[in-house]
Amino acid sequence: MRRIAVLTLSCAALLVVAGLFAGADGQDRPAVLSRLAAADAPAKKAEAKDAEDPSSKVGEFMRKKLEASQEVLEGLMTDDFKMISSGAKTMETMSHASDWQVVEGPVYKLMSADFRKTCEELADAAKQENIDRSSLAYLRLTMNCISCHSFVRRTMVAEQGNPADGLRAVSAR
Incomplete structure (x- = not known):
């Protein structure tokens, strides 16, 4: 039972991490992180707007x-x-x-x-x-x-x- 629970949670975490780096296709890590930061920019703008709300x-x-x-x-x-x-x-x-x-x-x-x-x-x-x-x-x-x-x-x-x-x-x- 312990193995199943840990395996299930491990798989879920692995899928999240894999999703972050999906499509990296040989790109170096800084390029991937830069792409992630750019994708996060609209969320940061929304957070700033929400702070006023x-x-x-x-x-x-x-x-x-x-x-x-x-x-x-x-x-x-x-x-x-x-x-x-x-x-x-x-x-x-x-x-x-x-x-x-x-x-x-x-x-x-x-x-x-x-x-x-x-x-x-x-x-x-x-x-x-x-x-x-x-x-x-x-x-x-x-x-x-x-x-x-x-x-x-x-x-x-x-x-x-x-x-x-x-x-x-x-x-x-």
Whole structure:
């Protein structure tokens, strides 16, 4: 079971790295990195524009959550249980912040509670240095994130009127 979990995560990481260097076809590394930087330029411009937008606060918060998730993944890939635990605890702590509450209602509360429980399970598995439990908890956590983001996209509405107002929380039905 451990082999399968580690192999699956290793394959996923390998695909990401391979995708970054796809099409390099003998180009030297600086040329590939330059191409990647050029591809990232529009995203950096969008980030600068978002910094002026009040609704970007939630995006910035979620980006930090993503970074904590990536810390967990790196820990899983390297058997670094301190990294796994640190990322899990960061995400669990973040889930109590006011920026976390983007939708009101019982479904969102249930999803948030499930997220916290899974973060705790992940931290516990890391404490016990159990890579199988850690891997499975991370997969559950990822599925929770995907499900919740889908739910939020379906329940958020754009504020009519002043575009500077951005998005607002609405009650989930």
